[in-house]
Amino acid sequence: MTAAMTALHVTAGTGISAIGLGVAQTLAALRDRRTGLERCDFAGITHGYAGSVAGVQTHALPPALAAYDCRNNRLIDMALRTDGVADAIMSARAHYGAGRIGVVMGTSTSGVLASEDAFCAMDAQGRLPAHFDYEHTQDLFSLARYVRAALDLGGPALCVSMACASSSRAFMDAAYLIRAGLCDAVVVGGADSLCRMTLRGFAALELVSAQPCRPCDASRDGISIGEAAGIVLLERADGRAVSGPPAGFRAAVLGYGASSDGHHMSTPHPHGAGAVLAMQRALQSARLPVDAIDYINLHGTGTRANDAMEDKAVGTLFGAQVPCSSTKGWTGHTLGACGVLEAMICALAIEHGFMPGCLGVDEVDPAFRTDVLTGNVTRPVHHVMSNAFGFGGANCSLIFGKAA
């Protein structure tokens, strides 16, 4: 059982990925069904396809925060500067006070690319380069500290790291901070950037497709790895009146649910028992029946096992009634950032009344029994569920509704 919750509001939000920076570019790519995946060409790794964010290599952090410079913190800084989200957070800070705004970020590998480069540059005596700053780059907390420092916030701060469920779970932990009275608002988000560790690690597990990933396709054969960052400002419903032009997207967070598979480190439970529990708990917490959900944004990674498990789990709860799709054909699997990136996609679906059908699917797996969309559908969308499942058997489902 998850305690029923009062809705929290996303009063500003954005995301950046291979399909673009922010709401307008993301919406256009989804509507045009234009993928951001390209042949991988990163740090000498050329296997499969990857989704990289344009401009990250040349983006510079503010000079005062130069110690934090790494690909992951550049991504989150780019997100902060997209759609006016940092300005919207500044306005909340002026209202609540810096000490009442927390920061909860999700990431799986933080700035590990900086360590990879440092290990490659190790000298003959085994010394890492003097300029390599572990604390402000690879360390998990560097992402949350960066956001805190860039926005001059003083509330509690944490990085959630539970593989691909990281930034979905960050919404829950932010909600706890607000509902326990510790914060009036929380900056929630996540970033995961391309690095050798994930590209070669997933390749070692033989989970990377040689083609752009095709979630739910009968011949799907693995993931494409992407990078992304997303930021939202989560506030109490009775927090403050928000005026002015929207900063990115708005939405209501109506419910959340988490569970563990308790089954295997890297293989999902075959019947999706943990996934069913996470979705059930999210519905309970939102006090919504299954037929209130109009669209499900699947975790939908494109591996044989994960998609089959999710189809079973969604089918168990929703039957064949609810349209569902994965958007990873556009962005690639952005790992710890996928929850917050897909939260933006869910909000766009609600605001603009459309559902993005899976990209690149020739034939939906005939064994699937859910209503998998393969083309975009225009229709009013009120309530959306977003799923994320990570290594270690960590599952998290979020339910979004219309912005208040």
Added chain:
Amino acid sequence: MRVWISGLAVLADGMAGWEPARAILRGEAAWQPTPCALPPPATLAPNERRRTSPIVRLAMTVAGEACAAAGCDPAKVHNVFGSSNGDGMVVNTILQALADPTAGVSPTQFHNSVHNAAAGYWTIGSQSHQPVACFGGYDWSWGFSLLQAAAEAVVEEKTVLLCVYDMTMPQPLAQKRPTQGTFGVGLVLSPHPVPHAPAVLDMEYGPEGAADTALTLPDAQTTAALRALCHDNPAARCLPLLAAIAQGGMHEIRVAGDVGHVAIKVTPC
């Protein structure tokens, strides 16, 4: 926020459980940093057990002992795990492999490198379907994980197992992130009064910077040695709170949290 401690466990160099730790923290025994044994987790099947690294064994041992001390079913509690460095050994090994064009990345090492690996094995071993959160907070992992675990307990009205752990970082990563010793702590937190709870904690977050409350024990030498451990291992920063519980009486403790702090009032039950 108010939470009752219903179970406590410690596994650290020279502290092979809460009872020996309690004696040291009360000044009844001396502390010797004898390396602690990290037992293979009996709850896992042999093939899974073989894959567990020392830090997974550390986390699983304190998690299991804390639940046993609280008399609660490990499959029923919510779980919050906190660690600064996660499995530094596995990450270090993968980084070495990635820098070597001739070496491959081991699939098992890769899936063990995720920060939630210990929590994953814990839920597999306890066949738990309950929620897990896994945090990293650099030197402040203990204080922030405790705050978050208490918030989850109070908001969800659920018993929450908090497990915080860190271990010696290997070379060469240790050049940049020195971490010494083995330290794991487990607390079972209840949002409601429980029989036999040693203490109740009232917790608040303060946005002002503050230093950790310094550990002070009856013996000056032990105090100095354990203060060094608090400095060298982020999980050991729980020691001032554990000492307050061990010594009894009311205490007010501050745990530093980067720019802010966590304030804890400890009241014996």
